[in-house]
Amino acid sequence: MAAQPAERIRVLIVDDIAETRENLRKLLSFDPNIEVVGAAASGQEGIALVREFRPHVVLMDINMPGMDGITATAIIQKDFPATQVVMLSVQGETDYLRRAMMAGARDFLTKPPSGDELMSTIRRVYEMGKERMVLQQVAGPAVEMAAPGKAKPLVGEVIAVFSPKGGVGCTTVAVNLAIALQKRLGSGRKVGLVDASVQFGDVGVMLNLQPTRSLADLAPHIDDMDADFLNSIMFAHGSGIKVLLAPPNPEAAEAVLTGGTSGDGAAGGASVMGALLELMRQEFDIIVVDMWSWIDDVALTIFDAAALIVLVVTPNIPAIKSARLFLEVADRLNYPRDKIALVINCVDRRMGIRPEQIEQALIPIAAQIPLDEQAVLLSVNYGVPFIVRDENRPVSQSIMYLADYVRRTLAEKDKEAEQSAAEKGRARVPG
Numbered sequence: 155m156a157a158q159p160a161e162r163i164r165v166l167i168v169d170d171i172a173e174t175r176e177n178l179r180k181l182l183s184f185d186p187n188i189e190v191v192g193a194a195a196s197g198q199e200g201i202a203l204v205r206e207f208r209p210h211v212v213l214m215d216i217n218m219p220g221m222d223g224i225t226a227t228a229i230i231q232k233d234f235p236a237t238q239v240v241m242l243s244v245q246g247e248t249d250y251l252r253r254a255m256m257a258g259a260r261d262f263l264t265k266p267p268s269g270d271e272l273m274s275t276i277r278r279v280y281e282m283g284k285e286r287m288v289l290q291q292v293a294g295p296a297v298e299m300a301a302p303g304k305a306k307p308l309v310g311e312v313i314a315v316f317s318p319k320g321g322v323g324c325t326t327v328a329v330n331l332a333i334a335l336q337k338r339l340g341s342g343r344k345v346g347l348v349d350a351s352v353q354f355g356d357v358g359v360m361l362n363l364q365p366t367r368s369l370a371d372l373a374p375h376i377d378d379m380d381a382d383f384l385n386s387i388m389f390a391h392g393s394g395i396k397v398l399l400a401p402p403n404p405e406a407a408e409a410v411l412t413g414g415t416s417g418d419g420a421a422g423g424a425s426v427m428g429a430l431l432e433l434m435r436q437e438f439d440i441i442v443v444d445m446w447s448w449i450d451d452v453a454l455t456i457f458d459a460a461a462l463i464v465l466v467v468t469p470n471i472p473a474i475k476s477a478r479l480f481l482e483v484a485d486r487l488n489y490p491r492d493k494i495a496l497v498i499n500c501v502d503r504r505m506g507i508r509p510e511q512i513e514q515a516l517i518p519i520a521a522q523i524p525l526d527e528q529a530v531l532l533s534v535n536y537g538v539p540f541i542v543r544d545e546n547r548p549v550s551q552s553i554m555y556l557a558d559y560v561r562r563t564l565a566e567k568d569k570e571a572e573q574s575a576a577e578k579g580r581a582r583v584p585g
């Protein structure tokens with residue numbers, strides 16, 4: 155629910171094709187809160203206009219003769235940190251997008267964007283920029299702002315994937331997101347995936363892995379668990395991620411939920427999960443946890459440990475209503491709203507509910523994943539996630555986009571933590 159901006163958002167368009175510039179300008183003319191302050195045909199000209207007009211947001215084409223959009227973005231991020239860049243690219247420029255990300259682009263759109271997409275992205279990025287400037291003023295100008303590519307390595311962050319309603323695509327999102335993060339972070343970093351749908355986990359099915367080793371092996375070893383043991387019960391998947399599967403059947407799950415032999419009920423399960431995540435945080439850069447639609451002590455342990463909760467919702471009233479209730483729970487748990495990333499799954503143009511309506515009922519949307527029955531069915535039947543089968547398919551690209559959102563958010567949180575640590579440090583040093 156972004157508040158109506160008090161000032162008009164100043165936007166600059168940079169694209170070498172006159173027709174594209176004109177189309178974007180026309181689309182933006184429908185939004186009274188947005189003012190197009192100029193249009194440039196190259197990276198160089200774009201930078202000159204940024205210097206002159208200080209726009210809040212630049213819509214930047216990637217491929218341009220002369221200085222390309224990536225170089226221009228890097229310069230703008232360095233010299234004009236108040237200006238946020240949104241990259242526009244055609245399908246399939248994934249590698250460019252990665253570089254644009256490193257250069258500090260805040261968001262991406264695929265050409266041609268719809269008016270809705272364009273305006274909501276501009277608004278979102280504008281809000282991000284405002285927050286960043288406030289932070290910068292608080293921290294003083296010497297502090298460099300978080301640029302995802304430059305951020306220091308992420309270590310031990312838990313990403314919980316949850317939906318208060320079953321069957322909306324939690325597992326689909328969790329599995330593909332873990333692989334997308336591994337792709338983005340590269341083979342030098344470790345991404346783990348935990349199937350915490352303890353009773354009826356199906357990560358194994360999606361990845362074509364038999365649960366010969368699983369969470370069920372954990373409970374008896376809870377007190378002498380170490381990295382080697384963890385390794386011995388996880389699977390290395392071809393995509394590079396390591397996977398900890400759910401127990402093979404509900405009976406075996408029971409031991410996990412009760413914390414083995416300690417017999418003190420759900421709290422036992424919570425302590426098993428707590429100890430597991432603590433150990434995993436030392437061993438992995440990012441741990442994605444696929445959860446079931448049930449809030450118990452185990453779930454609360456995962457939520458507490460999580461840097462980010464990916465809340466998966468499908469565009470229908472019951473799912474939105476459940477998500478609304480979950481947000482109320484999250485409030486009661488005192489989780490800040492930016493701990494939750496709202497993901498709309500199975501997005502379809504014919505769905506009747508518009509993204510803005512969902513945002514109004516809930517919180518701003520972090521990513522939208524299209525309905526793609528064919529891709530999902532093939533993935534499940536072959537046990538090969540769609541992000542592995544075809545990275546260029548829109549459904550895969552939307553997951554890559556979510557992965558970038560996750561990285562950005564983690565990098566920003568990291569920076570904030572660093573800043574507040576530095577401020578505390580300063581406060582302690584007398585005069």
Ligand SMILES: Nc1ncnc2c1ncn2[C@@H]1O[C@H](COP(=O)(O)OP(=O)(O)O)[C@@H](O)[C@H]1O
Pocket residue numbers: 317319320321322323324325326327356499500501523524525526527530531534549
């Ligand atoms: N984007 C999508 N497009 C089409 N079908 C999907 C999509 N995401 C999930 N599904 C299908 O929805 C069903 C539930 O997905 P799953 O990931 O198991 O959900 P959950 O973990 O929330 O129960 C599965 O049959 C899955 O193939």
Ligand SMILES: [Mg+2]
Pocket residue numbers: 324325326351356444445446
């Ligand atoms: Mg599931």
